[in-house]
């Protein structure tokens with residue numbers, strides 16, 4: 001593909017990083033951040049907008065509204081600008097400043113929620129705000145990535161078949177869980193196509209997605225404070241939970257090899273290397289999905305003061321940044 005007319009027409013689907021030299025494990029990292037929205041959320045955003053146009057819910061008079069920790073917001077901002085819709089993104093204080101600026105640069109309005117709701121945390125408060133906007137004005141159209149089947153179907157039709165084509169003998173797939181759109185789309189595809197791949201979900205400690213107790217989390221993308229409605233755990237073979245400190249260590253470790261990835265990639269790679277070090281995995285073919293790249297995290301994960309204030313000064317000492325592949 002060399003010439004495009006709309007930004008969503010380009011997406012790199014075939015790029016993998018062989019992590020063996022960096023982790024000592026046979027894991028291939030599928031890079032989903034190489035498109036004009038800079039993340040995997042381009043796929044869900046495109047699929048949900050197309051479904052809403054097709055159903056007649058989205059008309060030229062509509063204003064799109066969505067709750068997003070950032071990347072879906074950027075993808076929807078891009079699509080809205082390209083197709084001529086207004087877009088309001090409801091996010092919270094964990095949204096990176098650069099992500100917010102990107103959305104505004106693309107012409108979107110950004111509403112930042114600062115107070116968590118009593119039962120649903122910041123995510124619950126974001127959803128309450130979206131519901132209030134829709135109740136006040138029926139020109140608002142909420143795509144609702146948390147319940148919209150087009151979210152997981154995007155991955156059922158693109159991400160998963162692309163992985164199966166490139167790795168027909170795939171043994172294990174590691175997928176981070178946010179709304180669980182990527183996870184459920186991939187898991188359903190591999191189950192429906194009778195593929196033997198084991199599906200391992202990677203989540204953040206403090207997320208309630210798989211029933212764990214809630215705790216504060218600072219890195220956007222993975223994890224939830226409200227259980228995602230599209231999750232069906234019967235499709236998931238195993239769940240790994242990763243501490244945010246390990247996410248940061250892994251991001252810095254990869255950066256020292258020249259690969260600047262986002263926070264959820266650090267989480268997924270940390271979970272995958274930990275799992276592989278606990279299993280006899282030399283002959284397994286494994287893939288992990290990297291949802292975005294690292295530039296949006298220069299003020300957080302890659303900022304020394306931010307890391308030291310939240311996780312302690314020891315974290316960025318060089319000996320801490322080496323992933324010990326043998327560590328259980």
Ligand SMILES: Cc1ncc(COP(=O)(O)O)c(C=O)c1O
Nearest residue numbers: 071178179180181182221264291
């Ligand atoms: C950086 C990043 N990683 C992971 C995810 C989670 O993907 P999903 O919502 O498909 O579970 C998101 C979703 O917003 C994200 O922005």
